[in-house]
Structures are given as C-alpha cells and as structure tokens.
Amino acid sequence: xxxxxxxxxxxxxxxxxxxxxxxxxxxxxxxxxxxxxxxxxxxxxxxxxxxxxxxxxxxxxxxxxxxxxxxxxxxxxxxxxxxxxxxxxxxxxxxxxxxxxxxxxxxxxxxxxxxxxxxxxxxxxxxxxxxxxxxxxxxxxxxxxxxxxxxxxxxxxxxxxxxxxxxxx
Amino acid sequence: xxxxxxxxxxxxxxxxxxxxxxxxxxxxxxxxxxxxxxxxxxxxxxxxxxxxxxxxxxxxxxxxxxxxxxxxxxxxxxxxxxxxxxxxxxxxxxxxxxxxxxxxxxxxxxxxxxxxxxxxxxxxxxxxxxxxxxxxxxxxxxxxxxxxxxxxxxxxxxxxxxxxxxxxx
Amino acid sequence: xxxxxxxxxxxxxxxxxxxxxxxxxxxxxxxxxxxxxxxxxxxxxxxxxxxxxxxxxxxxxxxxxxxxxxxxxxxxxxxxxxxxxxxxxxxxxxxxxxxxxxxxxxxxxxxxxxxxxxxxxxxxxxxxxxxxxxxxxxxxxxxxxxxxxxxxxxxxxxxxxxxxxxxxx
Amino acid sequence: xxxxxxxxxxxxxxxxxxxxxxxxxxxxxxxxxxxxxxxxxxxxxxxxxxxxxxxxxxxxxxxxxxxxxxxxxxxxxxxxxxxxxxxxxxxxxxxxxxxxxxxxxxxxxxxxxxxxxxxxxxxxxxxxxxxxxxxxxxxxxxxxxxxxxxxxxxxxxxxxxxxxxxxxx
Numbered sequence: 001x002x003x004x005x006x007x008x009x010x011x012x013x014x015x016x017x018x019x020x021x022x023x024x025x026x027x028x029x030x031x032x033x034x035x036x037x038x039x040x041x042x043x044x045x046x047x048x049x050x051x052x053x054x055x056x057x058x059x060x061x062x063x064x065x066x067x068x069x070x071x072x073x074x075x076x077x078x079x080x081x082x083x084x085x086x087x088x089x090x091x092x093x094x095x096x097x098x099x100x101x102x103x104x105x106x107x108x109x110x111x112x113x114x115x116x117x118x119x120x121x122x123x124x125x126x127x128x129x130x131x132x133x134x135x136x137x138x139x140x141x142x143x144x145x146x147x148x149x150x151x152x153x154x155x156x157x158x159x160x161x162x163x164x165x166x167x168x169x
Numbered sequence: 170x171x172x173x174x175x176x177x178x179x180x181x182x183x184x185x186x187x188x189x190x191x192x193x194x195x196x197x198x199x200x201x202x203x204x205x206x207x208x209x210x211x212x213x214x215x216x217x218x219x220x221x222x223x224x225x226x227x228x229x230x231x232x233x234x235x236x237x238x239x240x241x242x243x244x245x246x247x248x249x250x251x252x253x254x255x256x257x258x259x260x261x262x263x264x265x266x267x268x269x270x271x272x273x274x275x276x277x278x279x280x281x282x283x284x285x286x287x288x289x290x291x292x293x294x295x296x297x298x299x300x301x302x303x304x305x306x307x308x309x310x311x312x313x314x315x316x317x318x319x320x321x322x323x324x325x326x327x328x329x330x331x332x333x334x335x336x337x338x
Numbered sequence: 339x340x341x342x343x344x345x346x347x348x349x350x351x352x353x354x355x356x357x358x359x360x361x362x363x364x365x366x367x368x369x370x371x372x373x374x375x376x377x378x379x380x381x382x383x384x385x386x387x388x389x390x391x392x393x394x395x396x397x398x399x400x401x402x403x404x405x406x407x408x409x410x411x412x413x414x415x416x417x418x419x420x421x422x423x424x425x426x427x428x429x430x431x432x433x434x435x436x437x438x439x440x441x442x443x444x445x446x447x448x449x450x451x452x453x454x455x456x457x458x459x460x461x462x463x464x465x466x467x468x469x470x471x472x473x474x475x476x477x478x479x480x481x482x483x484x485x486x487x488x489x490x491x492x493x494x495x496x497x498x499x500x501x502x503x504x505x506x507x
Numbered sequence: 508x509x510x511x512x513x514x515x516x517x518x519x520x521x522x523x524x525x526x527x528x529x530x531x532x533x534x535x536x537x538x539x540x541x542x543x544x545x546x547x548x549x550x551x552x553x554x555x556x557x558x559x560x561x562x563x564x565x566x567x568x569x570x571x572x573x574x575x576x577x578x579x580x581x582x583x584x585x586x587x588x589x590x591x592x593x594x595x596x597x598x599x600x601x602x603x604x605x606x607x608x609x610x611x612x613x614x615x616x617x618x619x620x621x622x623x624x625x626x627x628x629x630x631x632x633x634x635x636x637x638x639x640x641x642x643x644x645x646x647x648x649x650x651x652x653x654x655x656x657x658x659x660x661x662x663x664x665x666x667x668x669x670x671x672x673x674x675x676x
Contacts, residue, residue: 010553043550046517046587074597075450075631079589080553086580109449109473112413115292116454117624120284123301124582128326130299132292135447157297160329179384212381215348215418242424244462244619249384251417259412278642280616281582285623286455293413304616453627461622461639466664468637470630495635498667 003033004063008070008081012039016104019141020069023102023134026151027158028065036060038084045083057087064162065098068122071138072105076117085121092126098161099127104138111135130157172202173232177239177250181208185273188310189238192271192303195320196327197234205229207253214252226256233331234267237291240307241274246287254290261295267330268296273307280304299326341371342401346408346419350377354442357479358407361440361472364489365496366403374398376422383421395425402500403436406460409476410443415456423459430464436499437465442476449473468495510540511570515577515588519546523611526648527576530609530641533658534665535572543567545591552590564594571669572605575629578645579612584625592628599633605668606634611645618642637664 005024009016017037024033036056044050060066068085070077088094101118103110114133122129131154136146174193178185186206193202205225213219229235237254239246257263270287272279283302291298300323305315343362347354355375362371374394382388398404406423408415426432439456441448452471460467469492474484512531516523524544531540543563551557567573575592577584595601608625610617621640629636638661643653 043553046550046553073593074589074595074628076589076628079586079591079593082581082583082586082589084586086586088581090581107446109446111447112289112450112454115289116285116450120281121581121583123284128299129301130297130326130330132298157299157330161299161326212384215381215384243420243426243428243459245420245459248417248420248422248424251412251414251420253417255411255417257412277614277616278618281619281623285619290412290414450627453630454623458619458622466637467639468635468664468668470636495637495668499637499664 002063003028003031004060004066005033005035006060006066006068006081006084007035007037008068008078008084010039010078010080012037014071015138015141016069016071019104019136019147020067020102022141022147023069023100023151024065024067026147027100027155028162033067034059038080045080048087053084053087061088061093061097063097065100065158066094067100067102068118069102069104070118072103072110072113075110076113077103082121085125088125090124094122094125094127097127098131098158099129100131101129101133102136103133104136104141106138108137128161130161171232172197172200173229173235174202174204175229175235175237175250175253176204176206177237177247177253179208179247179249181206183240184307184310185238185240188273188305188316189236189271191310191316192238192269192320193234193236195316196269196324197331202236203228207249214249217256222253222256230257230262230266232266234269234327236269236271237287238271238273239287241272241279241282244279245282246272251290254294257294259293263291263294263296266296267300267327268298269300270298270302271305272302273305273310275307277304277306297330299330340401341366341369342398342404343371343373344398344404344406344419344422345373345375346406346416346422348377348416348418350375352409353476353479354407354409357442357474357485358405358440360485361407361438361489362403362405364485365438365493366500371405372397376418383418386425391422391425399426399431399435401435403438403496405438405440406456407440407442408456410441410448410451413448414451415441420459423463426463428462432460432463432465435465436496437467438469439467439471440474441471442474442479444476446475466499468499509570510535510538511567511573512540512542513567513573513575513588513591514542514544515575515585515591517546517585517587519544521578522645522648523576523578526611526643526654527574527609529648529654530576530607530658531572531574533654534607534662535669540574541566545587552587555594560591560594563591568595568600568604570604572607572665574607574609575625576609576611577625579610579617579620582617583620584610589628592632595632597631601629601632601634604634605665606636607638608636608640609643610640611643611648613645615644635668637668
C-alpha cells in the first residue's frame, strides 16, 4: 500500500505539507506517506525530461492514494502544482490512483476551490477522485478537528478503493 | 442493491432518460434501475412537502448508485434537476450514495460541464461522486461506444463502493 | 435607461430581493429598478410559452442593466433562477445587457459561486458580464457596507457600458 | 492607449502568441500590442523579486487592455501563466485593466475553460473582465473567422471601457 503526498507550496516544509501529511495519515493509518515537496525541483518543472521530476511522476502514478495539496493563491491552486500535474499523461497519468484534492487558505471564502478547480484537473488525468475536496484553514488546521472529521468520514471509501486496486494486481 | 436514475429533462421519456438508463445498467449489470423522470412531478418541485417528491427523495437517498442525468441547457444542467436536488439535506442528503453526473449535449463544447458544474452539487449533498462526469452526444450515444467504454472503465469502482455500503448495513 | 432586478428566491419579497434592489440602485442612482420576483410565475416557468414569463423575458432583454440575484442553495444559485434563464435564447438572449451576478448566503464558504457558477450562465446568454460577481451575507448586507463598496467601485464601469448602449440606439 | 498580450505557452513564439496578438489587434485596431512571452522569464517566475518579471507586472498593470492567452493543458490554463498571475496583488493588481481570457486547444471539448477557469483568476486580481472568454482551435484560428467575429462583436465594449479609463486619468 503506497501513499504519497504532493505539496505545491513555493515555500519548503510548509504548513501545506504538514496538513497534507495529516490527511494522508488519517486516511491510511497503517502507512507512512512519501512526501514530494515540489519546490525542491526548482526549474526542473519548467520543462519536460528532468530526471528527478520524472521519478516523482512515476512514484505518484504507482501510488494507491495521493493527497495533492496547495495553498490558495489568487483563489485557486498554485502554478507550481499545475506545472507538476502537466507532467502526467492526460486521461491515464493517474489511472487507478485515489487522488484527494486539499487546499489551505487564510479564510473560508475560497472553500469551493478544491471541488470546483483542483479536482477537475485530477479527473482529467484519469484519477479516481472519490473523496470530496478538502479546504482547510491554514491557521487552525492542527486543532480545529476538520482533518479528523474528514478522514473519519472518508477512510472507508479510500480503503475500499485501495483494496480493489490491490485485488487487481 | 438499488440503482436509481434521476432524469432532469423537461420533456418526458427523453433521450436523457434512455442514456442514463444505459449508464446505470452498464455500471450495475445485475440490477434493473428505478427511473425517476422529474418532469412528472410538475409544480410539486416548486415547493417543499409534495408527497410524491418526498418519496422520490427517499428512494434516491436509499439507493447505492444513482445516475443524475440532464440535458445541457445554457451550458449547464437544467433548473428542473436543480429543483429536485434542493429537496435534499445539505451535506448528508446523498450520504453513502455513489452519484454519477451525466449530461447530454448536441456538440462537444460543453463537455466540461458534468465535472465542473453538476458534480459539485452532488458533492455538496454528501454523495460519493467517485466516477468522472460523463458527457454524451445526444445524437450518437446509442452507437458511439462512449457509454460502453465509460462503464467498462468504472464498473469496478462502482462495485467496490457498493459492496462497501452493503457490508456496512 | 432601464434597470431590472431578477430575483430567484422561492420565498416572495425575500432578503434577496432587498439586496438586489440595493445593488441596482447603487449602480444606477438615477433609476428606479423594475423588480421581477420569479416565484410569482409559479408553474409558468416549468414550460415555454407562458405569457407573463414571456413578458418578463422581453423586459429583461430590453434592459441596460440587470441584477440577477439568488440565494445560495446547495452551494450554487437556485433552480428557480435557472428555469427563468432557460427561457432566453442562447448566445443572444441577453445581448447588450450589462448583467450582474449576485448571490446571498449564510456564511462566506460559497463566496466563489457568483463568479464560478452564476456568471458563466449569463455569459452563455450573450450578456456583458463586466462586473465581478458579488457575494453577500444574507444576515448583514444591510449594514456591512459590502454593497456600498461594490457599487462605488463599479458604478463607472456600468455607466460607461450603459452610455455605449444608448449611443448605439 | 496601451495594449499588452501575455502568453503562457512553454514553447516560445507559439501559436498562442500569434492568436493572442490577433485578438488584441482586432479589439484595438489603432494600437500595436506589447507582447510578453512568459517562457522567456525562465526560473524568474518561480520566486518573487525577479527584476524582469517585476517590470512585466508593472507593464501589464499599466495597460488598458490585456489579452491573457494560454494553451489548454490538462483541461485548463498552464502553470506557467498561473505563476505570472501570482506576481500580482490580489484584488487590485489588475485594477482598471480590461482583461481578456483566451485559450487554445486541439478540439472543442474544453471550450468552457476560459470562462469557468481562467476568467475567475483575472477577476480575483481586480480586472475588468467584461468580455466573454474566447476559446480557439489551435489548428484553424488563422482562417476560421472566430477571432474576427469575436473582435467585431466586442470591440465597442473594449473601447467604451478604455475611453472611460482614459477619462479617469
């Protein structure tokens, strides 16, 4: 069972990373997620063919569950995250991956963004985006209970789909 | 195992109904779907408390898999379908229902509408919207193979989630 | 100079109506808006050809500025408003109309809905949707200053486009 | 009168650039647009403070009309374009700029993307996004007449708003 966290924050080791890891661990309590902090790729994301980026794409595509997390910049996910998503094949790049869209923001006004904006890109890559988008307050997510309620609610769905994928193998 | 088709076309017995039924049967080949043709409710949808509408809401909420289908009017789903969705409780009205957004149009220009516009309403009602939105040509869906490819691709996901729900009961 | 307010709230004489009228008067201080409270049409909206609905469509299409206002139901505008918008011709039904999308909600979480969901339908009808969508708190809009700041900011844009339309005539 | 074209294609001197320039010239026939080909900034877009990027941001913010153009990657605009938009101040960065969202794609299935996805980011930056989004076929835009019909239809709106801005100065 492979769980991966993809972090699209231009600041390394961000609160986005912390939050996304909590979501991943909450959904798959038996598994330590692999973390891909996209900022570490630097200009490797601006073209195609960078070996470190290619390895990350492969790791994501081979995962059962991937949390795609971004801060909210200008009411949507970051360009940094989009650059990474552009490295995948359309329609199949995330086939059989349960992909979870997570965004963090300072206030609630952009709460629709994960479902209206980030999830459709994951769907375009063929992901199984079975869980609702999750929007978190970047100031209170560690103690407001939102992540815990979300992961308690949706863990069994993630589990059912992960098991299915395993059975296919 | 209960499968339901909800049809939001103001014309009774529409191609939308035919297409939605094919999608439902393709995803659950062992089950004859119940069809709810919303136009039959007439002005019962314009308020709250109509008994026939309330029974339909209950039937949908108790289903494992529901195909929500609409023609494309003004680049999005119909007001008729939205009136029905407004009868459900926010956040929980479609809890544990695998909800599949399907739209039909004359040409491909509105192909993003099921994922960008219809699916978010189902998510708001608490549905498990695990499958990508499906956009169909209202002229060719009976022979273009789009429904068959879609249902072949996503049947196992619908099955995994349906089984899960059954296990819960 | 004709200004119209279209209200898509299933409750007559709603706060939506009050808010929309304030927006209209703020944008065009010289003009008393005509108010169309869609709930009054009842089942006339469920088909095509109702004379009262047809007259309302004509009045809207002949206006220079129209505020389209809706409460937020299930994270988007109402089915009632959509039924009315379906009465217009696609691409041209709102040609040369400056259309302003306004939504009201109990809290800020759906604040993206006017721009992401309601405005695109107006654009599809050919409207000049030059102003940003406006999202209001249905509890505080009378005193929170949001409408005043919005209308102060955008009045000159509405004016420039209204003048243009007049010059064409 | 300043007209600028912003091109978010990772390939330099792309068809996106050609198309965007045609749109700009069609809307403002008296004015040669300044072209900003974002790929030329390289990794300068991955952080804040690059002088060439800062100069481009200033030039855009000081323009009356700006065409923001992108190819369609994974059903939406590019990460490259988003990186540039993140350099602007939220709410005010594009104040008094008439911003026109243009996207190109191989086929029509993503035709809703300019209005549903790209325009809202421009609105978030305070732009006057008065014109509908424009979606072009990257194979036929030079001869299919779509740009000409669009610019003929919307030139007077762009003109009315540009004149207004000039009057303000």
